[in-house]
Amino acid sequence: MNGVLVDVARSIRSLWRTPGFTATAIFALTIGIGANSSIFTVVNAVLLRPVPYPSADRLVVLGYTFDGNPARLSSPTKFVVWQQYGRVFENTSAVRFRAINRSDGPVVESLSAGYVSKDFFSLIGARFVLGRPFTADEDRPRGGRVAVLSHREWEERFGGNRNVLGTSLSLDGQFFDIIGVLAPDVDTSILNASPRVWLPIQIDPATTDQPPSLRVMARLRPGVSMEQARQDARAATIAFRSAFPQAMKPTDTMLVEPLQDVLLNGVRPWLFALSGAVALVLLIACANVANLTLVRASVRQREFLVRAALGASRWRIARELLTESLLLTAVAGILALVVGLVLSRTLVTLYPGAIPRVADDRQVSASTGVS
Numbered sequence: 001m002n003g004v005l006v007d008v009a010r011s012i013r014s015l016w017r018t019p020g021f022t023a024t025a026i027f028a029l030t031i032g033i034g035a036n037s038s039i040f041t042v043v044n045a046v047l048l049r050p051v052p053y054p055s056a057d058r059l060v061v062l063g064y065t066f067d068g069n070p071a072r073l074s075s076p077t078k079f080v081v082w083q084q085y086g087r088v089f090e091n092t093s094a095v096r097f098r099a100i101n102r103s104d105g106p107v108v109e110s111l112s113a114g115y116v117s118k119d120f121f122s123l124i125g126a127r128f129v130l131g132r133p134f135t136a137d138e139d140r141p142r143g144g145r146v147a148v149l150s151h152r153e154w155e156e157r158f159g160g161n162r163n164v165l166g167t168s169l170s171l172d173g174q175f176f177d178i179i180g181v182l183a184p185d186v187d188t189s190i191l192n193a194s195p196r197v198w199l200p201i202q203i204d205p206a207t208t209d210q211p212p213s214l215r216v217m218a219r220l221r222p223g224v225s226m227e228q229a230r231q232d233a234r235a236a237t238i239a240f241r242s243a244f245p246q247a248m249k250p251t252d253t254m255l256v257e258p259l260q261d262v263l264l265n266g267v268r269p270w271l272f273a274l275s276g277a278v279a280l281v282l283l284i285a286c287a288n289v290a291n292l293t294l295v296r297a298s299v300r301q302r303e304f305l306v307r308a309a310l311g312a313s314r315w316r317i318a319r320e321l322l323t324e325s326l327l328l329t330a331v332a333g334i335l336a337l338v339v340g341l342v343l344s345r346t347l348v349t350l351y352p353g354a355i356p357r358v359a360d361d362r363q364v365s366a367s368t369g370v371s
Contacts, residue, residue: 004323011324021296022328025289029332032285034339035278041344043271051259052187054125055219059259060229062092062216065252072262073212076203077244078254079117082216083205085236088229089218093120094201096214097193104170111153113171114188114195117203121148123219124188130154131165131180139200146200147176151184153196171197190263191215210247217259229256293325 015022053059062082063072074082079094086092093116100113118139120126126133129151138144147169149158158164168175176199188194201214220229233254241248297304304317 007320007323008327010320011327014320015324015327018296021292025292025328026332026335028285028288029329030335030339032278032282033333033336034343036282037336037340038343038347039271039275039278041340042347043275047264047268047271051190051263052185053123056259058090058220058222058224059123060089060218060220060226061257061259061262062086062218062233063255063257064248065255067249068251070255070257071212072215072257074214074216075212075247076207076209076214077247078240079203079214079216080205080207081236081240081243082218082254085239086218086232088221088224088232090221091119091123092216092218093117093123094203094214094216095120095191096201097191097195100171100197101173102169102171102197103173104168105157111196112193114193114198115201116198117201120217121182123217124186126186127183128180129183130162131178133180134200139202141202141204143200143202145174145176146179147171148180148182148198149178150194150196150198151182151186152194154181169197171199208244210244226256226258232256289328297321 050056051059061072062078063070063074064078065071074094076094079092082089083092095117096115098113098115099110102109102111116134118134118136121128121133128148131148133148134146138146149164154160154164164178164181166177168177170176182198220226233256237248237254240254307317308314
């Protein structure tokens with residue numbers, strides 16, 4: 001142990017005597033490691049981390065094409081058609097996010113709300129610590145004013161009170177009875193929203209509303225292929241055209257896409273290219289530091305000869321050089337953690353919503369599709 005401490009002390013003194021080399025090496029490694037750390041954070045969130053829902057490989061997004069391009073928001077009328085003709089789906093659910101005013105406290109407060117159909121919580125495998133999800137009757141027009149709290153809202157606003165069920169809260173001037181509290185692991189960040197309160201969406205089956213305002217998701221039945229789902233989409237397209245002849249262009253159709261593909265949304269090639277670029281930056285940084293180290297070693301050749309003549313073994317000298325390299329790498333690694341954190345947050349700040357699954361969970365977007 002004493003030998004290691006001696007090596008560390010000698011290495012620190014040696015590096016301190018050559019501040020130009022030390023600063024350059026640390027800077028190069030910090031940039032290389034930091035950039036790779038930042039991009040890996042994004043790659044892990046987007047490509048490697050599994051979707052946090054059960055049977056995620058069977059989850060699909062239901063939309064339509066507009067001038068041949070996928071539109072991942074649906075209208076209430078399209079959602080009704082999907083419910084009627086989506087025979088290959090276990091669950092079909094619509095969700096919409098928007099800000100809502102809570103007025104039962106000392107001040108009026110704006111908070112994020114999620115409006116969902118009755119199957120949404122089952123679709124994402126949400127667990128409840130208290131109460132229950134919405135029923136079919138509550139999801140009908142004028143089916144009652146009920147609400148489900150997120151775990152965060154329950155803890156922060158109600159102090160984790162287990163007697164919260166049956167009490168009410170005022171939202172946009174109307175009182176809603178609390179019927180459930182979600183578990184803390186319920187994650188809707190892949191939809192770029194983490195609502196504090198959930199309300200039934202209550203879509204009228206006879207609606208004629210056409211504006212694309214809903215995100216519609218479904219789970220395929222076991223054993224159903226994407227081709228079978230697309231056949232259902234063609235049947236739904238025919239039914240929709242029959243009910244609303246002017247609402248969809250002749251060249252457009254209803255659309256079924258795997259959720260994972262929608263989340264990636266064309267960023268996979270971009271992320272792979274960016275990963276390759278920052279990996280190259282790290283290789284260049286390592287090569288430059290290696291060249292600087294070799295130059296420094298050649299300058300210190302006389303020092304090594306003198307130490308060898310005084311009895312220092314080759315292993316003793318090599319161990320000290322290795323300790324110097326480890327010290328440089330350790331300092332650069334610590335600084336790289338800070339650089340990586342700053343870069344990853346900067347990416348999210350500069351391009352909000354462009355990188356799926358890494359957006360700020362406080363953001364509520366009501367105008368974009370699943371992305």
